[in-house]
Amino acid sequence: MTPAIISRRTITVFGAALATLVLVFVFVTLRVGGDLGVVAASDIGETVVVALAALVLFDSARRLGVGTSLGRPWLLVASGAASFAVGDAIWAFIEVGMGQEVPYPGLPDAFYLLEYPLVAMGVLSAGLAFRGLIPLKRPAVLAVALGVVATAGIYVGLLAPAVLTAPDVSAGERLLSALYPLADTWLMVVPAVFVLGVVSMLGGGRLAWPWIAVGVGAVLIAASDIGYSWLATYDLYESGAIVDYGWGLGHAFMMLCALIARDLADPQPPAA
Numbered sequence: 001m002t003p004a005i006i007s008r009r010t011i012t013v014f015g016a017a018l019a020t021l022v023l024v025f026v027f028v029t030l031r032v033g034g035d036l037g038v039v040a041a042s043d044i045g046e047t048v049v050v051a052l053a054a055l056v057l058f059d060s061a062r063r064l065g066v067g068t069s070l071g072r073p074w075l076l077v078a079s080g081a082a083s084f085a086v087g088d089a090i091w092a093f094i095e096v097g098m099g100q101e102v103p104y105p106g107l108p109d110a111f112y113l114l115e116y117p118l119v120a121m122g123v124l125s126a127g128l129a130f131r132g133l134i135p136l137k138r139p140a141v142l143a144v145a146l147g148v149v150a151t152a153g154i155y156v157g158l159l160a161p162a163v164l165t166a167p168d169v170s171a172g173e174r175l176l177s178a179l180y181p182l183a184d185t186w187l188m189v190v191p192a193v194f195v196l197g198v199v200s201m202l203g204g205g206r207l208a209w210p211w212i213a214v215g216v217g218a219v220l221i222a223a224s225d226i227g228y229s230w231l232a233t234y235d236l237y238e239s240g241a242i243v244d245y246g247w248g249l250g251h252a253f254m255m256l257c258a259l260i261a262r263d264l265a266d267p268q269p270p271a272a
Helices: 009-029 036-062 072-097 107-127 137-163 170-201 205-233 243-265
Strands: none
Touching: 009 036, 009 243, 036 072, 036 243, 072 107, 072 243, 107 137, 107 170, 107 205, 137 170, 137 205, 205 243
């Protein structure tokens, strides 16, 4: 009998992350516990999912070998997710524990922003590992071209009409609201597209599965960052908003990609 490619372990862990986000959605929609309950469910639920993703990513890196070309990318991505989880924990402590509004820019943003270069280094290192096998110019050009187009779209659709022209917005808020979507584009989406281009030149197939999950995660995080930047510019953001789910889902998909990579490296994945 041919062993299953995607293990029950992967399905169970990814399902647990999705179930947590569904539970948060139910609590927020039903407003369980009133305003404080909504804030607590949103902040703590997201922190739990991102922290789970970081733990699974670290474990996957360890099992694949942190000193190898298979495990090293996941170690860097795990470090990025862990940094984001710390930012979420600080946010939850300020908003839920202290009952205060989280400053923007504030301490959580330092940890959120640290994730981007770590993820970029991790994902790019995975693609560059094949530089001795195939020419990387074509996937690199494709990824950069997409980045240029996306940047133009962000400028026309978000920065010019909102972030750069909104009244009563500090320079720090403008900078941060512009930095998040641009960092998403160049440090998450562009590296993911580059690696997908590399693996497609290697024949795609199962090799591409983890990187498709990375791409989905990057797009979800980018969508939430763009939405948050717009809402924060007009002081409309509240915990429990729809943009909150993109961060949790995005990290759940990054966790999924590491789990799939483990399954593909193991011809007989464990049943749980």
